[in-house]
Amino acid sequence: QSVLTQPPSVSGAPGQRVTISCTGSSSNIGAPYDVHWYQQLPGTAPKLLIFGNSNRPSGVPDRFSGSKSGTSASLAITGLQAEDEADYYCQSFDSSLSASVFGGGTKLTVL
């Protein structure tokens, strides 16, 4: 049971928009600690996708965006492409655990 809750899976057709939610609590996202997102392509290590709730590292397309409100955060992907098919993880810090925490991960399927 992860501290941060994500839907196990989402799907969308090419060109569509999908969102992935990440729900926490008052000791992590609501504390408020920043939320970061990672993309993990099959068989590879995770890669930073969004940092500080809504910032994109250099090289990440602007089709990816992040937001945060209260004890939840969201990752939105617009103009879905086949190459976006991957697992996505949110991450934050939890003051009760004094630990970094991850969401359980969401598998994105591009139909």
Added chain:
Amino acid sequence: EVQLVESGGGLVQPGGSLRLSCAASGFTFSGSSMHWVRQASGKGLEWLGRIRSRPNNYATGYAASVKGRFIISRDESQNTAYLQMNSLQTEDTAVYYCTRRSKDDSSGYYVAWGQGTLVTVAS
């Protein structure tokens, strides 16, 4: 170019020990907080622990699931971080990643990841 290269994974019997290494290059290792994360097959990411930078006295912290069994250390002269794993159990079977934190505080995120090394605990 920032690089993290893990090594030391393999097959170990339950109750055994293993030490993983993470060789770092391309950034100022001494100023960076290094963390370890693992991923069991088909499962999500699990934070294991961290060792802070020299200004923060190389302080360590661990997840409850590994506290007392795993020890994180670092060798500044070798630009290498280590994960000593003791009393290994079958549920410790996973790919282990070392990561570099963007900042040595609670707001940091993982800017670089190693390729991962597989640890299998089985008899």
